[in-house]
Amino acid sequence: MFDFDKVVDRVGTANVKWDLREKIFRNADVLPMWVADMDFETPDCIVKAVQERAAHHIYGYTFFEDKYFESFINWVKRRHQWEIEKDWIVFSPGIVTAANAAVLAYSEKGDGVIVQPPVYFPFFDSISRNGRKQLNNQLIYLDQTYQIDFEDLSNKAKEAKLILLSSPHNPVCRCWTKEEMLRLGEICLENEVIIISDEIHADLILPGFKHIPLASLSDELAEVTVTCMAPSKTFNVAGFFTSQIIIKNVKLRNRFKKVMESLHLIHGNIFGMVASEAGYAHGDKWLDEMMTYVQGNFDLVQNFFEKELPVLQLSKAEATYLAWIDFSKTGLSNKKIKDKLVNDAGLGLSPGSIFGAGGSGFMRMNLGTPQKNVIEALEKLKATF
Numbered sequence: 001m002f003d004f005d006k007v008v009d010r011v012g013t014a015n016v017k018w019d020l021r022e023k024i025f026r027n028a029d030v031l032p033m034w035v036a037d038m039d040f041e042t043p044d045c046i047v048k049a050v051q052e053r054a055a056h057h058i059y060g061y062t063f064f065e066d067k068y069f070e071s072f073i074n075w076v077k078r079r080h081q082w083e084i085e086k087d088w089i090v091f092s093p094g095i096v097t098a099a100n101a102a103v104l105a106y107s108e109k110g111d112g113v114i115v116q117p118p119v120y121f122p123f124f125d126s127i128s129r130n131g132r133k134q135l136n137n138q139l140i141y142l143d144q145t146y147q148i149d150f151e152d153l154s155n156k157a158k159e160a161k162l163i164l165l166s167s168p169h170n171p172v173c174r175c176w177t178k179e180e181m182l183r184l185g186e187i188c189l190e191n192e193v194i195i196i197s198d199e200i201h202a203d204l205i206l207p208g209f210k211h212i213p214l215a216s217l218s219d220e221l222a223e224v225t226v227t228c229m230a231p232s233k234t235f236n237v238a239g240f241f242t243s244q245i246i247i248k249n250v251k252l253r254n255r256f257k258k259v260m261e262s263l264h265l266i267h268g269n270i271f272g273m274v275a276s277e278a279g280y281a282h283g284d285k286w287l288d289e290m291m292t293y294v295q296g297n298f299d300l301v302q303n304f305f306e307k308e309l310p311v312l313q314l315s316k317a318e319a320t321y322l323a324w325i326d327f328s329k330t331g332l333s334n335k336k337i338k339d340k341l342v343n344d345a346g347l348g349l350s351p352g353s354i355f356g357a358g359g360s361g362f363m364r365m366n367l368g369t370p371q372k373n374v375i376e377a378l379e380k381l382k383a384t385f
């Protein structure tokens, strides 16, 4: 049994979510439900492994041991039914680093890169900062859920080199189906578009849904896909900056590695390696219980909105711990919604508008937190809206 109700005081640990409230919201007292890390303690199997390694008091240069790779390979097979090989796995400190490296590796200045807004906003920066052209394939919002606009995707794919895919999709909570991924994959194959499949949320699947790694669907797709995975969201270890980038195609892999090597981004973090290995080897039960707990938080929000606060609408949740909430029925501007949240409700959420086209009128609320905080947030929302 794991205690996800336990409230841990995170203040004063140099964590972005709680300790930067004044800087981000101009209000140091908001209940922070924004950046995507959780207020749950990392599973014991990871804490113990890190403590054990820390007890050896020399922390010199590190290489990735075979057992680190084995643990990840077995995890991907066990959890996602995808058989990968050690040689396919490239280190990156973070997924945003990998997305930027991929943009540099597989496109030239001025080339088109497809994104599907509303989507994780650092994708936009990886395109604009590197002088590429952002092509929006905006998701379709219907009946409190989102669909891919495949017709528009077919058109955009004609002038694109790459697509930055979020699967599952942050912030709209979709766990893309096999059919959707096959259709997207087919369009990319037809148009020779390389797929950067950001699957950092792959393990955060709500009960009843199933994550499909796009590259696992066919050999053809595996040849054109760069899959980005990491333990950071899965086990709440984002601060260790250790990610696994899976690239089967040797040419694509070498191009990616060349960019990473040019920046000397090749050495791992000793504790990141230990944490990954332990989590992937022993973290299944914790993860399953954690996602069941998160489902409880989503249910709480859904029921509360239906019964007590129908002016707010929760998008259907299939994956992640990030609730995507439609505030448009309040009739308020984005600025007014944010002001009211921060100053009247005392809540720190992520404004939907930062996720690009289609994000306006929405807020993202992090439910990776003890239920006590969710209840407090709901009461604050009711009193304010």
Ligand SMILES: Cc1ncc(COP(=O)(O)O)c(C=O)c1O
Pocket: 036, 093, 094, 095, 096, 097, 120, 166, 170, 198, 200, 201, 230, 232, 238, 243
């Ligand atoms: C879709 C997505 N990709 C990447 C990241 C961040 O990755 P990293 O911290 O490894 O750069 C996040 C974090 O919220 C995310 O939601």
